[in-house]
Amino acid sequence: MADDSLFEFLHMEIVSHVYKEHESRGDNDKERGTCVSLLELMGFRVGQGLIERFTKDTPSFKDELDVMKFVCKDFWTNIFRKQIDNLRTNHQGTYVLQDNRFTLLTPLSSGKQYLEEAPKYLAFSCGLLRGALSNLGLESVVTAEVSLMPACKFQVVVQKI
């Protein structure tokens, strides 16, 4: 519980810092994309570090789906204290992970008022997923989508090499 709020507060601070700093530089709207990239990259590195610890005692995975299930269950629970509520896949490398009550969105209103603010609170977590998967051998592109807060969907497209 305590740690949860620590992470939530810290995450809020980072998001607000990254955006404020861009404003103070007078960057234009186009360059605001770099805020998202920055947060995503931070998440990526944190995800890489975390998954290394979480999988220390885990036997190897039998396939891609097995990796995704681990990420939805163990990885997500370790960070957000709940699992992903729903995992769907087209069995061709695309996965949709749905969290019906995403921790980092709950401090925002659950109405539509802050809907346009949502993406900046999702970038870090997209990075977390991409970092974790990358360390487990899956290079991917991760995007997020919100329709009704605090629910959200992460789409993972595994890159075939």
Place this chain on the structure above:
Amino acid sequence: MADDSLFEFLHMEIVSHVYKEHESRGDNDKERGTCVSLLELMGFRVGQGLIERFTKDTPSFKDELDVMKFVCKDFWTNIFRKQIDNLRTNHQGTYVLQDNRFTLLTPLSSGKQYLEEAPKYLAFSCGLLRGALSNLGLESVVTAEVSLMPACKFQVVVQKI
């Protein structure tokens, strides 16, 4: 355990981000002080937020020392999974909080090699303390000192109004 590393990794990212961004701006050495201030201020806000949650069900404190004891024990444990090891005071508003194995310093070498790097990993935590105390009615100045990592001392000087 999981959450601990989440906080540690995230903290590392913030520190490295704040310093990198200053370098990229070409700021000179004098202005590096602002990195410390920035991290301290983030810690301050997080400390304020956290203490509010932690003290929700706590009866009020009987005096300044009582507040300090709470911070050393409950507040510190909630964040760092261990208490402050030693609390000393001159009974005139100055307190020295010693942590013999400070979590955010342990990833650095425990030798002298990274000693000069230590301050940037302490600024956030100085802010945490100052924020928590401020919300409990004590305005203070908090500084940190390291002699042999990963041990460190936080000095709190309560400002009498």
